[in-house]
Amino acid sequence: MPEAPEMQVVAEFLQSRLTGEIARTVEVLKPIVRSLPHEMVEDAVGRRFESVERRGKFLLLGMSGGRQVVINPKLTGGLQYCPAKQRVQKRTCVRFGLDGNMDLRYTDDRQMGQFYYVPAEDLGRVPGLMEQGPDVLDDFSFREFQERLRAFHGEIKGVLTRGRVVSGIGNAYADEILFEARVYPFKRRKALSSDELRRIYDCSRRVALDSIEALRERMGDRIDHKARDFLKIHSRKGQPCPRCGRPITELRANQRITSYCRACQPGMLLKN
């Protein structure tokens, strides 16, 4: 599942490769595209990709004439930039044919992602896009972070991944941030000390920046490549904690796993 660091590397790559390209052909192979109000297949052909921007986990591809392609790959989506002759995978939903016999493709195993084609003035109609908090890489103050948090009372991991306080953090990076901050993932927001809040705030940006660096090396132009080998705690059940050496704990709730170290991130243990 791409989160801000992965999407940032994808955005940087597309900024250098896609900007200036014209969509010579547009194909929708799976019914995932929400076109408001213009039908993308007819309307986007011949338009130039003019900008690439990331907002939280969303990618915005600006096309000439004020059109926007808005993509949030969620759990199973991804982008591919590849030669047009490369075999089209079954999970391919959308295909833009570009000059130089290259394709930009959107793939999604279970079609759980969001894919919108809208005029720029209608970006507000894309569910979840405008409701996001500041991006994890934006320059926002600790004070703002605290103020935004105030409205939420649940467990800190859930609050972080919801995207209203800070956007771009998903399940995996929330685990990494809370490990670095030495905070129990299921601790309720109200129970956090100001020291803990400060550490979460500091670690959010640092983890995101470090991860982007690691991802740039590993992904290169394979923007569909899922690199997670550098993560310290997420999905490392039973392996030694990189800080204290004790085995990493994993809990599963709502089909999402949470990995943490019981020694470094102590908290009340409700279930085993």
Ligand SMILES: [Zn+2]
């Ligand atoms: Zn530990």
